[in-house]
Amino acid sequence: MVQQDQLSATFAALADPTRRAILARLAEGECPVTELARPFDMSLPAVSKHLRVLERAGLIARGREAQWRPCRIDAGPLKGVADWTDRYRTLWEKRLDRLDKYLQQITVKKEKHHGRKPRRK
């Protein structure tokens, strides 16, 4: 159950566009909290709250330097997300295949309706 709880914590932490934007910024390199807060038009305490959620989920780590506590991303838990999601890959690929076939069928029908020779791949 430990693995599942980690996965739940990761998914919950990612269920917020600001937290995902923070991770996207940190993927470019570590930076201090004040710099992270800048693009979000949010108070420092509000950003700190998001950082605590990310830190608890193990998605970021924070330096101990009192002055600027740099944050850095830890992408480890995202591997768990990718592994979990990958089990369903064949399902959405099948779905896209079906959609593709359906669109081909209606294109052929439309072209027949307009008296044109149906295009073939």
Added chain:
Amino acid sequence: MVQQDQLSATFAALADPTRRAILARLAEGECPVTELARPFDMSLPAVSKHLRVLERAGLIARGREAQWRPCRIDAGPLKGVADWTDRYRTLWEKRLDRLDKYLQQITVKKEKHHGRKPRRK
């Protein structure tokens, strides 16, 4: 923002082991709510609540037959999760490489300490 909200809804729906187990069951084929509820030792209303979260996130669809309303998985939103997560793949792969190198180093040090010839790949 629509895309981001969809992604937040998907992540929030996946942040629960019971909901992930329901999806795993539905990946094998559609089934009625009563059958879905069986392995979880949960009341039917509790399972229905989870199903509503999954349905709102577009991860499942439910039939309209009054008697047994079969549920089926819709893996479409999981492609969004996979695409988002994939941007971070190089980061966790680098992390695993570093871990691998570190483990190799301490193995070599240990073997030197015990007077053995270090193994090489």
